[in-house]
Amino acid sequence: MPAVVVVGAQWGDEGKGKVVDIFAEHADVIARYQGGNNAGHTLVVGGEKTVLHLVPSGVLHPGKVCVIGNGVVVDPAVLIEEIERLQHRGYLLDDQLLKISDRAHLIMPYHRAIDLARERLRGEDRIGTTGRGIGPTYEDKMARIGIRFADLLDESSFHDLLRNTLAEKNAYIRALLQEEPFAFDAIHEQYSRYRERLAKYVTDVSVYLAQALSKGQRLLLEGGQGTMLDVDHGTYPFVTSSNTVASAACTGVGIPPGRISCVVGIVKAYTTRVGSGPFPTELHDATGEKLRQDGDEFGATTGRPRRCGWFDAVVVRHAVRINGIQGLALTKIDVLTGIDPIRICVAYEYNGQRYEHFPASMQVLRNAQPVYEEHPGWNEPLTSARTIEDLPRNARRYIQRLEELTETPMYLISVGANRNETILLRNPFHS
Ligand code: GDP
Ligand code: IMO
Ligand code: MG
Numbered sequence: 001m002p003a004v005v006v007v008g009a010q011w012g013d014e015g016k017g018k019v020v021d022i023f024a025e026h027a028d029v030i031a032r033y034q035g036g037n038n039a040g041h042t043l044v045v046g047g048e049k050t051v052l053h054l055v056p057s058g059v060l061h062p063g064k065v066c067v068i069g070n071g072v073v074v075d076p077a078v079l080i081e082e083i084e085r086l087q088h089r090g091y092l093l094d095d096q097l098l099k100i101s102d103r104a105h106l107i108m109p110y111h112r113a114i115d116l117a118r119e120r121l122r123g124e125d126r127i128g129t130t131g132r133g134i135g136p137t138y139e140d141k142m143a144r145i146g147i148r149f150a151d152l153l154d155e156s157s158f159h160d161l162l163r164n165t166l167a168e169k170n171a172y173i174r175a176l177l178q179e180e181p182f183a184f185d186a187i188h189e190q191y192s193r194y195r196e197r198l199a200k201y202v203t204d205v206s207v208y209l210a211q212a213l214s215k216g217q218r219l220l221l222e223g224g225q226g227t228m229l230d231v232d233h234g235t236y237p238f239v240t241s242s243n244t245v246a247s248a249a250c251t252g253v254g255i256p257p258g259r260i261s262c263v264v265g266i267v268k269a270y271t272t273r274v275g276s277g278p279f280p281t282e283l284h285d286a287t288g289e290k291l292r293q294d295g296d297e298f299g300a301t302t303g304r305p306r307r308c309g310w311f312d313a314v315v316v317r318h319a320v321r322i323n324g325i326q327g328l329a330l331t332k333i334d335v336l337t338g339i340d341p342i343r344i345c346v347a348y349e350y351n352g353q354r355y356e357h358f359p360a361s362m363q364v365l366r367n368a369q370p371v372y373e374e375h376p377g378w379n380e381p382l383t384s385a386r387t388i389e390d391l392p393r394n395a396r397r398y399i400q401r402l403e404e405l406t407e408t409p410m411y412l413i414s415v416g417a418n419r420n421e422t423i424l425l426r427n428p429f430h431s
Contacts, residue, residue, distance in 0.1 A: 036053075036074060110173065114172070116131050223246070264428050269330055270310055281370050
């Protein structure tokens with residue numbers, strides 16, 4: 001009854017979608033445990049690209065069950081569109097293959113409006129959110145005024161909850177954000193249509209997973225975002241509004257910690273970040289631009305150019321410790337072809353002090369100078385490599401050095417976006 005967690009070990013977009021798609025072959029059930037449609041997970045199978053925002057990345061494997069956990073915040077319009085796009089291509093035709101937690105919270109139109117208006121008012125200090133209403137929805141969950149699928153399904157509860165919440169939201173939207181209030185009837189009617197469309201998928205996910213695990217089924221848990229965007233352990237306040245780390249997988253789907261058998265951390269062979277906030281190894285030069293172009297580093301959700309920089313071992317050690325990462329999946333090593341030398345950050349320096357652990361202070365982070373090691377590069381394209389031995393010697397040395405610095409073995413090395421452009425070293429369901 002193994003349960004494997006796949007977690008981003010940097011600032012998101014590490015390639016979780018690709019890795020989950022590969023591990024899903026060995027799983028029966030694949031579940032998202034937090035985040036919402038701020039996530040964009042890309043899968044390329046047989047040259048065909050699929051970008052998923054809410055449906056777990058196991059969906060392209062026929063017969064696997066996809067679960068959206070209670071820890072996820074769901075924009076029903078986005079989910080319906082995603083389901084329809086997948087059904088059009090022949091996936092999810094059996095309604096039993098998708099389950100949505102009755103405890104998952106709904107993103108409402110006022111959440112999106114508040115997210116966008118706040119960012120506009122913050123100006124230069126904006127977080128650079130995806131504008132999908134993620135933060136305001138989690139705020140309402142914690143303030144105990146959120147609306148869950150269980151509430152949507154009960155017509156009279158939904159009516160009353162929406163009426164009460166909307167009064168408060170409209171007062172805030174009018175007075176503080178100086179924007180137009182929302183009409184009750186329009187939202188009520190729109191969400192009643194969502195109820196009709198989605199009710200058949202709604203279930204008690206914790207009960208379902210407990211039964212699946214006790215039958216010996218294998219569970220793959222897919223995180224959104226990454227460790228450095230975690231609201232507690234990331235670069236606060238430049239983070240998302242949920243716990244993204246592996247321990248959140250338990251609360252996010254309702255399984256006990258003892259069920260987790262393995263945690264795999266996904267890392268890019270370099271580092272990227274979308275949105276504002278500290279990024280000690282960021283490159284503002286031609287090498288940064290080369291990484292962006294060769295790595296096609298443009299957001300899968302918003303299309304924004306991603307900020308690019310060197311691999312940061314301080315960040316990944318932080319992620320290994322907090323998540324209990326047993327193995328790493330290294331992606332996009334092919335993008336480093338032609339870069340020489342390649343640098344790895346091993347520590348930071350600030351004010352005469354050396355930092356081996358990721359600091360909490362914004363002041364330190366903004367001024368931290370990375371301490372770099374240099375490694376010789378290679379010019380060979382890596383995309384056709386299918387075993388470690390197929391890689392040039394300097395690429396193998398670089399990978400080995402990342403394993404040493406993070407004290408973590410590689411379970412998988414990805415050499416291209418396609419499913420088959422992969423070197424699988426260890427199956428996490430067997431560890
Ligand atoms: P996620 O949010 O962690 O699932 O990652 P994204 O899908 O947002 O971003 C990763 C991008 O890198 C996607 O466009 C993937 O298709 C692509 N990708 C994943 N692995 C590799 C790889 O090994 N090499 C290359 N060149 N691209 C990759
Ligand atoms: P995946 O799952 C990269 C970033 C946003 C912003 C901050 C807060 O594809 O790795 P939010 O809309 O969540 O309130 O924005 O978090 N962010 C991501 N960056 N990948 C993601 O998801 C992200 N989801 C949110 O850019 O800086
Ligand atoms: Mg992404």
